[in-house]
Amino acid sequence: MQFMNHMTLGQYVPADSFVHRLDPRCKILATVALLAGVFLVTDLRLFPGWALLLVAVSALAKIPLSMVLRSARPVVFLVLITALIHVFLTKGDPLWRWGIFTITAEGVVMASRMALRLLFLVLFAGLLTLTTSPMELSDGLERLFAPLTPLGFPAHDLAMMMTIALRFIPTLLDETDRIMKAQLARGADLDRGNIVRRLRAFIPVLVPLFVIVFQRADDLATAMEARGYRGGKGRSRLNPLHWRARDGLALASVVALVVAGAAADRWLT
Amino acid sequence: MSLILRNVSHSYHKGTPLETAALRGVSLDVEPGQWVAVVGHTGSGKSTLAQHLNALLLPDAGEITVDGLKAAKGSKDLREIRRRVGLVFQYPEQQLFAESVDEEMAFGPRNWGLPPDQIGPAVDQALALVDLADLPRDRSPFALSGGQKRRLAIASVLSVRPSYLVLDEPTAGLDSRGRRGLMTLIDGLRREGIAVVQVTHDLELALAYCDRICVLERGRALFWGTPQVVVEQLLDRPVQGLSLPEVLAFARDLREKGFNVPLSWDPYEVAHALAKEVG
Numbered sequence: 001m002q003f004m005n006h007m008t009l010g011q012y013v014p015a016d017s018f019v020h021r022l023d024p025r026c027k028i029l030a031t032v033a034l035l036a037g038v039f040l041v042t043d044l045r046l047f048p049g050w051a052l053l054l055v056a057v058s059a060l061a062k063i064p065l066s067m068v069l070r071s072a073r074p075v076v077f078l079v080l081i082t083a084l085i086h087v088f089l090t091k092g093d094p095l096w097r098w099g100i101f102t103i104t105a106e107g108v109v110m111a112s113r114m115a116l117r118l119l120f121l122v123l124f125a126g127l128l129t130l131t132t133s134p135m136e137l138s139d140g141l142e143r144l145f146a147p148l149t150p151l152g153f154p155a156h157d158l159a160m161m162m163t164i165a166l167r168f169i170p171t172l173l174d175e176t177d178r179i180m181k182a183q184l185a186r187g188a189d190l191d192r193g194n195i196v197r198r199l200r201a202f203i204p205v206l207v208p209l210f211v212i213v214f215q216r217a218d219d220l221a222t223a224m225e226a227r228g229y230r231g232g233k234g235r236s237r238l239n240p241l242h243w244r245a246r247d248g249l250a251l252a253s254v255v256a257l258v259v260a261g262a263a264a265d266r267w268l269t
Numbered sequence: 270m271s272l273i274l275r276n277v278s279h280s281y282h283k284g285t286p287l288e289t290a291a292l293r294g295v296s297l298d299v300e301p302g303q304w305v306a307v308v309g310h311t312g313s314g315k316s317t318l319a320q321h322l323n324a325l326l327l328p329d330a331g332e333i334t335v336d337g338l339k340a341a342k343g344s345k346d347l348r349e350i351r352r353r354v355g356l357v358f359q360y361p362e363q364q365l366f367a368e369s370v371d372e373e374m375a376f377g378p379r380n381w382g383l384p385p386d387q388i389g390p391a392v393d394q395a396l397a398l399v400d401l402a403d404l405p406r407d408r409s410p411f412a413l414s415g416g417q418k419r420r421l422a423i424a425s426v427l428s429v430r431p432s433y434l435v436l437d438e439p440t441a442g443l444d445s446r447g448r449r450g451l452m453t454l455i456d457g458l459r460r461e462g463i464a465v466v467q468v469t470h471d472l473e474l475a476l477a478y479c480d481r482i483c484v485l486e487r488g489r490a491l492f493w494g495t496p497q498v499v500v501e502q503l504l505d506r507p508v509q510g511l512s513l514p515e516v517l518a519f520a521r522d523l524r525e526k527g528f529n530v531p532l533s534w535d536p537y538e539v540a541h542a543l544a545k546e547v548g
Binding site: 179183184185187189205208212 | 320323325348351352355356358361363364365366367376377380381411425426429
């Protein structure tokens with residue numbers, strides 16, 4: 001009864017590839033550009049382009065395509081629901097009718113567009129997390145948001161919080177697993193009865209978990225202070241980020257592709 | 270009436286690239302009133318073994334029976350096995366959750382469906398077993414001292430009157446006085462007829478207190494027997510991550526130098542013999 005072992009978090013796949021070596025800021029910005037692109041392009045005829053790009057980047061990152069596709073698994077259900085809603089609720093030329101259900105040509109187009117958009121959105125974001133370690137990611141975000149610090153935006157603190165949260169997710173899953181087992185051993189019944197009963201049954205798991213979390217947070221804060229942590233001011237880095245020519249080139253080509261896609265879309269419609 | 274393991278194997282993450290064998294063909298017997306130690310280094314499979322004893326984990330291969338009840342997938346007896354075999358995890362004080370000592374103690378008996386009029390006496394008896402009979406019952410468990418919390422957690426498992434008690438590293442984080450106190454307490458349980466299985470990395474502790482010792486190495490039960498038997502085997506073949514008790518190593522070296530001292534882990538016994546030898 002290993003309750004949590006089906007959950008894998010942080011899907012970073014270490015590899016030595018061009019994409020892995022890019023500056024995280026470049027990858028974050030490129031991903032943002034791509035996400036915008038996915039929404040700017042409406043013509044279905046242009047969508048194979050996204051697929052092509054996805055295959056090309058995966059190959060460049062030396063990550064098997066199957067692994068990239070797997071990152072979309074959690075949203076498959078959402079995509080299906082979205083597609084179904086659009087198929088049945090879009091008004092237009094009826095193609096097929098059965099009782100209260102009507103499928104229109106516009107509905108089919110709309111459903112494929114929405115489903116594919118969602119999929120590409122998740123897949124491109126997946127590429128980012130597959131090729132960028134959580135540490136790099138939070139470093140990159142911190143630097144990207146750093147210009148906002150004078151305006152009172154706590155870029156460093158948010159990045160630190162993100163790093164810590166990511167670091168402790170596996171630990172907390174282990175703790176949860178252990179406490180659940182301990183209470184099972186005391187005869188707790190965690191998976192019988194209706195919702196209310198089940199929620200009540202989880203109190204013996206949640207209370208110890210909260211106690212442990214606060215304890216840990218307290219210990220961590222003390223440990224950080226003992227080592228002289230006092231926020232981001234004047235803090236140097238072990239691995240400073242370097243923006244190289246290849247980062248500029250990579251970002252420029254992605255942006256160019258997105259602009260080209262948006263322009264082609266205008267022209268086609 | 271005993272707890273029997275025959276050739277028990279278990280792997281984690283079965284069928285994935287991460288598959289690791291935690292137990293490989295472990296056999297073990299626990300008789301009523303016995304105090305058995307399962308000794309091993311980190312990663313030897315001892316915690317996995319502990320969770321098998323009360324059917325929280327089920328074996329991939331091999332057989333486990335508790336008083337004749339079989340622990341296997343789909344068995345209807347799993348709940349009854351969990352009642353008969355109490356399992357106390359490492360740092361059990363972390364599983365406390367209730368608002369009062371009374372609530373905490375009644376959790377187990379209520380879960381196992383003990384009639385309400387029997388819960389009170391069961392709780393009293395369990396608290397007495399761990400030397401906490403005088404504890405104010407309306408106190409919050411979180412307000413107790415570390416040692417009290419641990420004993421309360423053990424009592425909360427004892428409150429359903431298990432025939433077997435499995436303790437995973439019960440002495441972890443205790444000072445030497447707390448450790449000795451806990452060992453005395455476990456000895457008392459054995460006198461009540463409860464069989465105890467203690468999982469530990471501390472060979473010296475096991476030698477000093479337990480009747481039978483099972484030494485695990487990478488999921489295999491290397492040695493199994495009385496402390497004397499296990500010590501003889503250990504002298505023949507060192508076990509990964511398990512160092513000999515210092516006194517025993519000293520006695521062995523003395524014997525190699527020609528002194529007639531017993532191969533013992535008891536400092537007094539060795540010192541006594543050595544004094545006689547030196548004259």
